[in-house]
Amino acid sequence: SAVISQKPSRDICQRGTSLTIQCQVDSQVTMMFWYRQQPGQSLTLIATANQGSEATYESGFVIDKFPISRPNLTFSTLTVSNMSPEDSSIYLCSVFLREYRETQYFGPGTRLLVL
Amino acid sequence: EDKVVQSPLSLVVHEGDTVTLNCSYEVTNFRSLLWYKQEKKAPTFLFMLTSSGIEKKSGRLSSILDKKELFSILNITATQTGDSAVYLCAVEAAYGQNFVFGPGTRLSVLP
Structure with missing residues (x-):
């Protein structure tokens, strides 16, 4: 199994500021995924973070707004830039275990409120 | 446009009942379908399905x-109050990319 931690677990931020969310995995994984869950809605994939290359963003998400770093096989960050109240969401990182493709694990999530 | 539809959107049953949750999809280059249980913040992975007709089971839960x-x-037999959650269905269109999530089915199991 994989143990995933996220920091911070929650934050309240002012409009126009940026927040960087960290995701640490206890296993080496090729890809890490960042999701967003807005209030009352289902999960939406933001991007896939590949170690050693640029992240791949889903439709509707851009690197300038959600820059991602992936410096090694166990760590990734997602930055929510120039925040607005519409960015208030839970942000989750996720991995598939490298050796066991069929199991997906999620971090505990970061609950973000933008005022 | 890729989409995932779940039904019903909400369901209320009593303990001991059996429930069936449905997920239909339209997606190009289908790779897999995933089921999750979401109680609070982070979803819990339940199943990944890639092949037709092969049932996957985990305790009282099964999926095909x-x-x-x-x-x-997604079938849940002999439901318990602890099964109360939102059940999400997602489809993966290509390896590691382009997950599309359904709206979820909110299941409430009453004692």
Whole structure:
């Protein structure tokens, strides 16, 4: 199994500021995924973070707004830039275990409120 | 446009009942279908289905995929109050990219 931690677990931020969310995995994984869950809605994939290359963003998400770093096989960050109240969401990182493709694990999530 | 539809959107049952949750999809380059249980913040992975007709089971939960008719079902037998959650269905269109999530089915199990 994989143990995933996220920091911070929650934050309240002012409009126009940026927040960087960290995701640490206890296993080496090729890809890490960042999701967003807005209030009352289902999960939406933001991007896939590949170690050693640029992240791949889903439709509707851009690197300038959600820059991602992936410096090694166990760590990734997602930055929510120039925040607005519409960015208030839970942000989750996720991995598939490298050796066991069929199991997906999620971090505990970061609950973000933008005022 | 890729999409995933779940039904019903909400369901209320009593303990001991059996429930069937439905997920239908339209997606190009289908790779897999995934089921999750979400109680609080982070979803819990339940199943990944890639092949038609092969049932996956975990305790009282089971799921099967029909790639011809483009749907999957999640069965929960002998429901318990702890099964109360939102059950999410997602389809993966290509390895590691382009996950599409359904709206979820909110299941409430009453004692």
